[in-house]
Amino acid sequence: MTLPESSDARQHHRRVRLGNLREVARQAIASSAAGLSGPADDAGNRRWTRRQWAHSSLLATAGALMIALVPGISTALDAPSATPVTTMSLSLPVRSRPAQPQASAADWQLAVVGKGETLGTIFERMGVPATTMHRLLEHPGARQALTRLKPGMELGFEFAPVDANGKRATLRTLRYDRGETQRIELALADDKVTEKVIERPVEIRTAVISGKVGKSLFHSARKLGLSGASINKLTDEIFKYDIDFTSDVTQNDRFSVVVEQVYREGELIRTGDVQAAVFTAKGKAFTAFRFEQGGKVDYYNGEGRPLKKSFIRMPIAYARLTSKFGSRRHPIAGKVRQHKGVDYAASTGTPIMAAGDARVQSMGWQGGYGRTVVLDHGRGYTTLYAHMSSFGNIKKGQRISQGTVIGRVGSTGLSTGPHLHYEFRINGVHRNPLQHTMPEPEPLKGAALIAFRAQTGPALARIRTVEDIIYAQLPAGADSQQLAANNTPATAGRGKG
The missing domain is CATH 3.10.450.350 (Nuclear Transport Factor 2; Chain: A,)
Structure with a gap:
């Protein structure tokens, strides 16, 4: 075992090392000076040249620097550390068992x-x-x-x-x-x-969606969150008797729709039927409320009168009126004669619907009419559909409901292009289908009317609540059913029911 040296011994060893270093430096200077003195045969001539003097000065300076620096270096190397070192004994924590990996969810x-x-x-x-x-x-x-x-x-x-x-x-x-x-x-x-x-339980929420028609009713309503099926329900079923969406609707017209939305785990999975709707066209408000009676679902206005009329205004959806009722020059015969119906231009194959509930009176070829179907609606009302390209899945004597496809647009008979010639008759007399006023259907009465008001009241209240928040107040004297909407979406979520 080696014992540590005392302080006096360390000082003694340092002085010895310094002395040795100084002696080495002195001898180096002396030998350098001797080398600069010249050969032995020139001993008589002891005078140095200028080069010898320069070399000698450089060597002397180097030696002096070595002698001056060595003590400082030695002292720095020998100086003991001023920072005390302390060693402590610490107990290690008990090693825990490795965590068991949890079973991951199925991939x-x-x-x-x-x-x-x-x-x-x-x-x-x-x-x-x-x-x-x-x-x-x-x-x-x-x-x-x-x-x-x-x-x-x-x-x-x-x-x-x-x-x-x-x-x-x-x-x-x-x-x-x-x-x-x-x-x-x-x-x-x-x-x-x-x-x-x-x-996986579902949640049913009631939402009120309001907006302006804008450039496109379908585009605007879809942007606000209304489904394509709900939009088609508005145009092709609920308001088709009162509103011609090809000519009666402008960009500033507005709508409010109450729908049921089904959510599962916070995600919208489908939109239910339209519960109520208000459509304002050309300043006039039309209302609709869904009501079920005796297992049959229909839409009614605020007074409880069915929206479904005995006849629809147009047997073709979104068709263009090309010829009105009255006298005109026949495009093929060239003679002025009475046009006993109206013409709707449409592409070949466009479905043609029955204007009302009826029995198929006849179907077949009728001279200049081409392929033609005649329907008997009872009480003396009949309708005629001409120039068809083909017949629907119907037969003579069959009872059909309103909206049944009875054929498709064509150009058979005396026709200059694909279109539908549509006639409306009362007791055999031709009437203008665009002007004739249809009889109003019977409204709900008694217990059915009470149940209707109890059911439709909450839907109307939701529309009013939303529109009172996002729209200006209605003008003084406006009817309670004449509600309006603007282009700001609004959704009111509620629980089941």
Whole structure:
């Protein structure tokens, strides 16, 4: 074991080292000076040249610097550290067990059903053999649900992990939705198929959507969140008797619609039927409320009178009126004669609808009318549809309802282009279908009217609440049913009911 040196011993060793270094420097200077003195045979001539003097000065300066610096370097190397070092004994914490990894959620691979795809093509696309598919279809209820796939539906596939030998992954679980509120998981284990039902509750919210028509009713309403089906409901069913959306609607006209929206896990999955609507066209407000009576659903105005009229204004949707009722020069015969109907121009093949509930009186070729259908609506009312390219799925004597497709637009008979010639007759006398006033349907009465008002009151209150917030007050003297809207969307969410 080596003991530490004392302070006196260290000082002694330092003085010895310094002395040795100085002696080495002195000898180096002396030897350099001797080398500069010249050869031995010139001993008599001791006078130095200018070069010798310069070399000697440089060497002397270097030696002096060495002698001056060495003590400082030595002192710095020998100086003890001023910082004390302390060693402490600390106890280590007890080592905990490694955390166990939690079981991760199933890694589902989703397959969206495309147009025209079957379950077999989807399983083939996912790399699942047909034998596995048939095993799943043998499970009770699976075949009925999985063989009626619609485009946009999702199927979930969970595969077992690939083993160390690189064996191909096998299907472990198949997932699909059964209705809006249930999700089914079919697990494959050995030769058994186990079913797990996961409940997925939905929430029904009532929303009020208001806006201006703008350049396009469809575009504006879609931008505000109204579904395409709801827009078509407004134009093709609810207000088609009172509003001609091809000519009666302007950019500044407004609408308010109450709809039911179905949410699941915070996501909108579908929009329900229109519960109420107010459409203002050319300064006049038209109202509509959905009401069910005796299992039949219809739309009524604020007084409880059905919106559905005995006859629709146009047998063709969005057609262009090209010839009015009255005298005119026939485009082919060239003679002035009475035009006993109206003409609507449309593309060949455009569907033609029955103007009202009726019985098919006749169908076939009628001279210059070409392919023609005549409907008997009772009480002396008949309608005629001419120049068809083809007939609908109807036959003579059949009872049909309003809106049934009875044929398609064509140019048969005396015609210069594809169009529909439409006639309206009362007891055999031709009347102008654009001007004739149809009889008003009977309104709701008694208990039905009371139930209607109780049901439609909340919908009307929602519209008023939203419009009172986002729109200016109605002018003085305005009817309570004449509500308006502007181009700001508004949605009021409520619970079920």
